[in-house]
Amino acid sequence: MSGILSLIWLLPAAGGVLCALLPRRLTRVAAILVAAGELVLTLIVAYSFDSSHHGYQFVEQATWVPQFNVGYHLGVDGLSVWLLVLNALIALVAVLATPARTARLSSFLGLMLLMEAGMAGVFEALDLVLFYVFWEGMLIPAYFLLWLWGEGDRPWYAALKFVLYTLAGSLLMLVGVIGEYAFSGAHTFDIATLAAHQPSPAIQFGLFFLFAIAFVVKVPVFPFHSWLPDAYLAAPTPFLLMFAGVMGKTGAYAMLRILLPLNPQPEGWWNWNAVLPVLAVLGIIWGALLALAQRDIKAVVAYSSISHMGFIVLGIFAFNAQGQQGAVLQMLNHGIIIPALFLLVAGIQARTGTRDREVLSDLAPRMPVMAGVFLIVTMAALGLPGLNSFVGEFMTLLGAWQFSPWLAVAGAIGLVLAPVYMLRLFQGLMYSRTQPAHAPEPVTKRTDIARGELALLAPLVALMFLLGLYPYLITQFLPALGQGMQVLGSRWS
Amino acid sequence: MASIVFYLFGFLALAGGLGVVLFREPIKNVLSLVLVMLSLAVLFLLLSAQFVFAVQVIVYAGAVMVLFLFVVALMGPIHEHGSAWRTAGSGILALVVVAAFAGFLWSMLSSVRYRSPDAGDQSLFGTVQAIGVGLFTTYLYPFELTSILLLVAAVGAIYLSRRPGDEPAPELVEEPARSIEDREVERTGIAAS
């Protein structure tokens, strides 16, 4: 099995290059095959993952730049294994969701696969430099996809804003990466080794900031989110699935993988560990509030995403098993729900030609099945107990409650606001604004969701139920996550 | 005697320097520079640099400055008009900057601590013999480099002084055959859209 992790990022990378070179009629099939193969590979890893074994598995380690002790170090643990699967799944869905009439299809699919490769690498890398390489590696395809295939008046603006904003963060992270090398005394970029060589709190204070700024922008955490609405609105749907579904998770993942283990005590003029959860809670409320104010349905979903990501960060910075494992669950959940929502939004836009909430209404009679699916996804998104998002939100809030009850209570406001904006969205789109006396005549024209779209949504919806009813499937891989963090959490008061 | 020479020619050199800066006609600038060079040549002599003195007078003040004179003659009489700087502000700024720089140099140099001289026979110092030996032993490499330098200068000067219009017409290159690029254009239909 050794080498499978390399294969996991190499397959889409090579496949992406290949797809870009293939003629239009072959490229789709090739891309689907690559994405499907990737999913199989990740599932093999997940299946053969030994949940009783703590630490990294399927480890691959080689020297890369020996002069600076840069290593090619891959490995997965319970934290990353499911994110790999999610990445592969959403990529497959996204490739399948790519319409055949897309302009410059070969390049589009090629870039999508390259982005998948980058994200897979991010979830596997155990060396800071390698991590950084993948981290930036996923950005470039994202930029081109967003810019060249973007929608709206000025996709270039959205793309550039996104890239520059995230780059500002990640380049500061590069300083952090180097700082870890220089100041930890370990003179290595290996994450595990660095975790065992923590510099003094004052230095951690600085390093934490440098890393955190990259991750909070990527997630994004309030108030670093202003690239998100622009980018999501401009993004073409298949790309958006991966962009919103997986890429945002890389930031949260990195917090768990790098930020906290390497800098658990960032205390200088203040303690960063106390700042981030507050921002997370503000983000929960802020995202929900702004979602209420949007006219564009895509924007509603975009802002809801900010709110949801707040739960993830809140869970991470609860410093306990419930919070952090809940955060991992929430990453997966959000990674399933948001693509589904965007698929539906795109479906509606394709059928009606608009995304304006003020214009859209009465869709349910015209597309009953879509309404049904939309309802389920809406319910999942607003955290209905029994569906997947509830688990994550419950766990993160439970974690947060143990950390600081006030944060949990404030975060719970997000739970109340979620149904408000989600149901307004759903009902506004689906139902009438007037009060006719009788039921509308059923529309016979075939405007309902297509079989293909349904097939794309079906696995996502199935996962919403599965993870809602059996989240232990995920958390059994994470028994160690968040343990022993309570010490840090208790500092907060 | 020596100090009188130093002060006299030092003064002449400064005067020449001022002339270089202040005269408005290029011809006077050139001549002022010649004055500076000749004064310096005398000072070189004072510093036991006979060979350098000779080169300064013959090559530098002689040949190079003649070149300058030719060019001045070629360009014809030119008279600079108006103040040096377009706005008073930038002029003052220039003054301040130069003063600061000069002050810096001056203050540093007036407090120099000298290194004690090398031991050695002073009788041969600066003679043609000593220079010759130096040039062809220790300074062999730099000496050869100067030859390359002069060659390059010659090539460059020759190129620049050729009649313009010597250049060949650009080659009429054939229209490229159908390349990958064209096919890409057809395939993606960008040209059409």
Next chain:
Amino acid sequence: MELIGSATLPAYQPAWALNDLGAIAPIVAVTVTLLIGVVADLVAPRPLRGRLVAGISTLGLLVALGTAVFRYLAGWGTGPALAYFGFATGDSFALLFEMLFATLGILTVIVASSYVRRRGFLESELHVLTLAAVIGMMVLGSATSLVTVFLGLETLSIALYVACGFNRRDRASQESAAKYLIIGGFASAFVLYGMALVYGATGSTQLGVIASRISTDNAGSPLLLLGVLLMGVGFAFKVSAAPFHMWTPDVYQGAPLPVTAFMSVGTKAAAFAMIIRVFGYGLVHLGPEWQALLAFVAATSMIVGNLMAIVQSSVKRLLAYSGIAHAGYILIGVIAGGSTGIAAVLFYLFAYLFMNFGAFAVVSTLATRDSDRDDFSDLEGLAYRSPTLGVLMTLFMLSLAGFPPLVGFFGKLFLFTAGVQAGYTWLVVIAVLASVVSVYYYFRVLVHVWTPLPEARPLPAGIRGIQGTLWLTGTFVVALGIVAAPLLQLGFSGAQPLLTAGR
């Protein structure tokens, strides 16, 4: 090979000749090529001249490259390898720079050969000037004395003054040459004055001797401080670092494209070789002083270069500003010093060779008879006119912006690591923030390259010849990133000779 005072002058022994010539073998090779080229230009029939001289130049530079590689591999560069009474050296630091300059020369000759034919310039003279400039650069790379440093610097500069004005029909080209000439002469005077003062303070022009004398007696002499200042200013000018950078955009923009390409990489690399030799080796004991100077210069360069690049619309000019910024990045490595810093600088210079030259080379394909076609509007839709060029340009821009896994990223990583380790974290933070700005303008280039065209426009014909060159540089930009260790190892070996002497 202790320096010889006025009194005891040893006779030059013929037995040394082989050793000495060997140490500067690459320089000799290029010099011979230059001479052959000049003669061939005179004797060959007119239609053949250009191609003939191009062929000779390429061949000669290849020989030089081969010699340098051979000497490096044979391990002859590991020691001090001094030659000519300590005025030159064939150590690995010098050999590496000679490899770099030879490679640069080859690339330039190939690109220029295609370029001048499209623009209708005389060809052979340009190659001769290129060779001359390469000699100057190599001399700088191998110089161990202030005298040779100065001579190398002037050879390089004089060749480039002419090369900048090579397009005599073009007012911009002339203006470029004139500006470069005057401001370059001004800077040369500063450097020279600084050298004179250092000589006065130490009684020697040889860097090794200077280093050891400073360590024993007069480290704090005002003469030395002035020397550091005046030389530092001149050096900063040569690497086009702010605030001594202002000539760069104008000169780069006016000069013919291959000259700009050559100059942007070559001058910078040669100047860094000079800075490292003189400051990092000869004046190593005045570290704090020149580090303060260079840190100021580096910070200004990164900020000014990157900021001003964002409002440009000419690729040449944009790359000039980007070059200013890159000088700032590289200076971090110089300031950091030590084996890590110098190795990082060497690595970055090689990286810069491939990515920056590559970028210029791509733009050079657009040149037509009447102009260089380096405006953004000329780049419009390049990727659809030629996917190859589009992808390559993308690679070069991304590498310049420092995106992994391209070589530019690793270059920055090593530089910044050296900087942080040496305690210059603040400089590195400025560098990364400035890099964010840089991404903006590099991506602006990409935006133009990838903007779909309303109609198909064919590329100028006759660029086949340089496609191989482009692919080669593109491959290096990718491969040296993914496999960075060997090149970095070269860098470390290059740093080795500078660390031992003088202490």
Next chain:
Amino acid sequence: MFLAAGDIQVGNETLGVTGFLLLATALFVLGAIGVLIRRNPLVMLICIELMLNAVNLTLVAFARQLNNLEGQLFALMTMTVAAAEAVVGLAILVDIFRVRAVDDVDELSELRG
């Protein structure tokens, strides 16, 4: 007779080297001022020559003070360089002059921004 490090003996007289150095500095600064304030590119070139001459004086003075011939040799190299620079510089200026009569360097400002 005792001689301080900064003094040299000329004939039977003692001269301070500092005087030469300061004179050189003055000339250097004058040259720099000239480059800054003059507009004729040819005169600017002349001023640069002046600066180089100042350096030469410094070199030769130090050679004498140090009793070290290198300074003089360096000065000779400098002269060569100055000559080469002058040749190329004049060629460039003449080349420009053929196209347009440039008596003001500020006219060379088409490249900017």
Next chain:
Amino acid sequence: MTGQLAAILILVLPALGGIFLGGFNWRGPRLLTQLIGPGVVWLAFLVVLWLFFSGTTGDYTYWTWIRSGGFSVPFNLHVDHLSVFMCLVITGVGGLIVTYAVGYMDHETDGSYARFFCYMDVFVLSMLLLVLAGNVVFLIMGWAGVGLSSYLLIGFYYWRRTAVVAARKAFVMNVIGDVGMILAGFVLFVTYHQITYSGLFGALGKSDSWQLELAGFLLLVGGIAKSAQLPLHTWLPDAMEGPTPVSALIHAATMVTAGVYLVARFSPLYNVATGAHASVAIVGAVSALFAATVALVQTDIKRVLAYSTMSQIGYMFLAVGVGAYSAGMFHLLSHAFFKALLFMAAGNVIHALADEQDMRRYGGLWKDMRTTSITFLVGSLSLAGIIPFVGFFSKESVLGEAFSSGTALGYSVWAIGFVTAVLTAFYTGRMWWFAFVRPAAPYRPAEHPHEAAPVMLVPVAILAVLATFGGALQTSALGGWHLVSDFLKPVVGEAATQTSALELAVTTLTLLLAIAAFLLARQFWLTGAWSAEGWRRRLPAVTALLEHKYYFDEIYDAVFVRGMDTAAHDSERFLEAPLIDGAVRGVGSAAESSASGLSMTQSGLLRSYLLVFLGGAVVAAALVLYTYSRLVG
């Protein structure tokens, strides 16, 4: 059959029904829908009956839902007498109502028809999960599940704007309750590190603590939201937008009483947390009175019933709040009988009168719809608490236990309950006399309303029988049987069964006053002896207050709904755009403008370049000197 299997079967059956109906994309044949929709509920009822008769109890674990650190949640079902009791109500009464709906929803299209039964089955599933769940997390899941089904069913007529808005309102208010429950779960887990009932109640201990009180209050928030008690009650009247069987099943018989179940379920907690416990009673009492007063003036028959539901649930809260759990549960049961009966009978009327719900356009029904009218009368008398109907016994056991508890709290809530009882009889009487007995209104939608179909009449009739004789189960007020409290004893503990003479007297007084109020209503609304309009004119302020339901909706709308909208839009206009995004754009434009500023210095003038060069040299000189002087000291 084992208990393990039976318990899960109870859930699986309606789940299968829901999946089956939904999975056919609402396109199954109508007959299939008619069979499956009610069928699965009846099958579940049979299983519950088996549990009941076999006396099976136990705690059955199926799989690990999650385990994270010390937080371990199994999916377990807790079968005891309380949950079996609730299951009986849910599946029994539920079965009747779903069967009734077969007729009531008959004029829907096939798609809507299947959709309706799908939703109903989902509701039954959720409700069963709610009562069977063996831990707090799954309790919350069921809790939210019924909220979802309630939302779906209220908004069933999705083309009606009001229905849609009412559905959303119900959902959001229920989510507030959910959040209360979730937070309660947090408190309990963090304090006791237990999340299953069995573990939790074992760990509670006997002494009160602030954590217990907090948990009690937070649970109560959940209960209030679900059971439409003050102040989270406003969704319930609006929920009457749903089809009438929905009102009967969800908003009368089962879901809204979940709060009562909750308090009973957490009786070990409330028995210790006295403060929270008392607040349950107070909330219940106040809600009961509040709703009864509002019900006095409503004209929509379903809204009257809705407020009466709220009022009756207030009684139940009152009961469980004073520790009379079995009395509360008994009232829950009896209320399920008579309120479902009332709704369904009202449904028959609405069905017959072309969906007209305004009582002012009713009248003459006694003549035209005799059977329905009789059943409605039975329900009314039961609601009014008139002997011998079931409502009398259950209400008296509630009030009696409150009275006999002997505490100040007991007496005060009893007093409120007493007043409410009289008011209840009055507004019930108003319904009866005004809507049924009064001659037909001139604008009555149907000239000759015809009696409902048998499928609708039979369930109503069955409920009428139950409402008439159900009281026999627990006639402890009169010293008779106390089957309900006996059955629930293992879970909620002993109930007071002794009845003092004073209590008997009070009961009699209540009964007499109720009868009087019921008859008094006749004077107002039928004979016109005392004009209702007159009172309306005499007390305009009170009337307005009541007709506007104490202005709750208006205040909520102004403060929360519009407040939130304003906050949202203002946040975007004044913070997000100019500040958060503006800062980013500001950095960009600052860079751009400083770049253009800098590029002015690049004037192309060589001499200015030289000047900058020299200036740079001066700065460099200063730096070098500074560094040197610092090094030297």
